Amino acid sequence: MKAVLVEKFDCIENIVIKDVAKPDLSTGMVRVRIQAAAVGFVDGLKVQGLYQTKDPLPFTPGSEFAGIVDEAAADVGGLAPGTPVIGMVRNGGLAEYICAQAQDLFVTPKGIAPEVGASFFANYLTALYALSARAKLQGGETLLVLGAAGGVGIAAVQVGKLLGARVIAAASTEEKRQFAIKYGADAGVDYTHEGWRDELKGLTGGHGADVIYDPVGGDLSLQAFRSIAWNGRHLVIGFASGIIPALRFNLPLLKGGALLGVDLAQIGRREPDVRDQVIAQLFGWLSKKTLVPVVGKVFAFEEFHDAFKAMTTRSALGKMVVRIG
Ligand SMILES: NC(=O)c1ccc[n+]([C@@H]2O[C@H](COP(=O)([O-])OP(=O)(O)OC[C@H]3O[C@@H](n4cnc5c(N)ncnc54)[C@H](OP(=O)(O)O)[C@@H]3O)[C@@H](O)[C@H]2O)c1
Missing domain, CATH: 3.90.180.10 (Medium-chain alcohol dehydrogenases, catalytic domain)
Structure with missing residues (x-):
């Protein structure tokens, strides 16, 4: 073969x-x-x-x-x-x-x-596990997805919408932002612009993002965390930028925000029941074409x-x- x-x-x-x-x-x-x-x-x-x-x-x-x-x-x-x-x-x-x-x-x-x-499998399992089991994303909350047109990013956009969130897609080009909007994002921001956090502030009426889905890393993660809402959850998914950021501990204190790690490779071993529930929900959505x-x-x-x-x-x-x- x-x-x-x-x-x-x-x-x-x-x-x-x-x-x-x-x-x-x-x-x-x-x-x-x-x-x-x-x-x-x-x-x-x-x-x-x-x-x-x-x-x-x-x-x-x-x-x-x-x-x-x-x-x-x-x-x-x-x-x-x-x-x-x-x-x-x-x-x-x-x-x-x-x-x-x-x-x-x-x-x-x-x-x-x-x-x-x-x-x-991998992208949607990561997205649903992260958003539901880890961040406990609630309907009506604002979800900021970084790298929103990438593989894991676009999955988080779709799953976030299915969980009832308002989804803001952050990406580097207009084509990528439009791609995320086509798949359900409510708005897009260009995070390569210096003023992107002000734009996010405007889009959330000053509230910030309740949940941040972050597969990108680097300085962008630190900037995004500064825009987290009170009681917000920042999901560490990956480091596509190639840089693992270092967050100063005073920021979670000042922002009342939490940093939550997500590792698909360990879910099956550490939380088999949760993994099975997440898979069952995904396959249910897939069968009914609720999720394409x-x-x-x-x-x-x-x-x-x-x-x-x-x-x-x-x-x-x-x-x-x-x-x-
Ligand atoms: N934690 C887990 O269990 C889990 C599961 C699956 C994947 N991951 C991780 O998630 C990350 C993304 O995976 P993916 O398959 O979604 O990749 P992908 O499709 O290439 O998407 C990554 C996105 O990151 C952004 N980006 C920023 N700087 C970049 C750079 N220097 N090079 C490439 N992309 C850059 C790009 O968006 P813009 O151009 O819009 O910035 C790109 O669309 C990887 O680090 C992967 O290891 C983690």
Whole structure:
């Protein structure tokens, strides 16, 4: 089978598709024929060896995919060959086949295209877990989403609206702000302008943001925290800017605000019940089409480099997806 193979940590241009053995089944595993895989910001870092944890070499990047069950191990029930599934794994998605633990696979609701299934899981799970379980976002509150047109950002815009918040989308270009507005944001602000906090103040009648969803980091995080409402919650999602900010402790004191960390990788182990509730709510929304996940751009398998490049050049709108097979 064909798979993107990282044999040494390198720039994306040097990573190629290779012929590798089709993965063997073992106990508790299911082999899936992949139809689409998503590329996230973290995948780009992992390929280059720049992520905080390093996958053992060689590896195939891609932690989210959608496909069809090819074969399930004898001890696995409920996932017969031909069943459409969505999966979230550590890596291996950018390949024609993958063997995944049955517990990491979810039956795709009817009518959901593989591209949509592949772009759904991580970003929307992060958004709903962060906004509901961590920040306890209430209907009528103001949610400020930084990097609002990116993969996790646009998911937070949509989920924030579904939870009844007023959503303000902060992004660097008019195209990105309009993209966020198209998917439900009530207003946009250009956070590359020095006066953006005044604009935010105007948009919230001086109140500030009750919840800040922050996948960007850097100085922008510090500026955003200064605009938090009393009893506000600032969700630490990631550092797409490449800079981890250092917040002085007097600011939460003066602002009456809280800093809340979110790590998707740990939810299943630390809060399995909460994770299951969040997943059930997401799949409910997906089945009823209350939530239609945003597929940013779809690339052919051979063009997978371009999906990575869109992330590293800050040009991606929504999630980048690679069609396989
Ligand atoms: N905590 C968790 O569990 C969790 C889960 C998923 C992802 N994440 C993290 O969330 C972050 C964003 O991931 P993503 O997949 O949404 O990425 P993405 O689609 O590339 O979006 C990131 C956004 O950050 C902004 N940005 C600001 N400075 C940037 C820079 N120097 N380079 C690139 N983007 C920059 C861009 O918006 P503007 O151009 O509008 O500024 C961009 O749209 C990553 O750090 C990722 O690790 C965390």
